[in-house]
Amino acid sequence: xxxxxxxxxxxxxxxxxxxxxxxxxxxxxxxxxxxxxxxxxxxxxxxxxxxxxxxxxxxxxxxxxxxxxxxxxxxxxxxxxxxxxxxxxxxxxxxxxxxxxxxxxxxxxx
Numbered sequence: 001x002x003x004x005x006x007x008x009x010x011x012x013x014x015x016x017x018x019x020x021x022x023x024x025x026x027x028x029x030x031x032x033x034x035x036x037x038x039x040x041x042x043x044x045x046x047x048x049x050x051x052x053x054x055x056x057x058x059x060x061x062x063x064x065x066x067x068x069x070x071x072x073x074x075x076x077x078x079x080x081x082x083x084x085x086x087x088x089x090x091x092x093x094x095x096x097x098x099x100x101x102x103x104x105x106x107x108x109x110x
Contacts, residue, residue, distance in 0.1 A: 001064065003036055003083035003084055004036070004109060006059075006081060007024050007038055009058070013051075013054050013055050013058045014038070014051055014054075017050060018043075019088075020040065020042070020091075021041050021094075022038070023100060024038050025106035025108065025109075026109055030106060031103070034082070034084060036083065037084075037103070037106075038084060038086045038087065039089070040086075040087070040089070041089050041090070042088055042089070042090060045075065045090065048075065048090060051077075051088050052069070052079060052088050055079060067080045074093075075093035076089050076094075087099055
């Protein structure tokens with residue numbers, strides 16, 4: 001699956017599970033870390049975990065597994081799909097870390 005298609009698939013799952021303020025940043029020309037960052041807020045730790053599990057479950061059905069998962073019991077879960085990094089935050093953690101400010105010139109994926 002191409003990186004933009006993977007990012008769009010992640011966004012669909014997050015939207016279906018009522019993720020809040022979903023943003024997809026095209027960071028490929030700005031960093032070597034990934035092509036896209038998908039950033040979303042969850043309403044509670046339970047919601048954050050549900051969002052994380054939903055993304056992992058849906059992509060696993062397509063044979064796509066994360067390279068790494070970080071922060072399962074915290075207010076910030078990171079799913080590393082190589083070309084796409086998924087940041088699932090609690091509201092407070094998202095405001096504090098403000099990932100979007102690191103790449104102000106990143107284009108949004110349509």
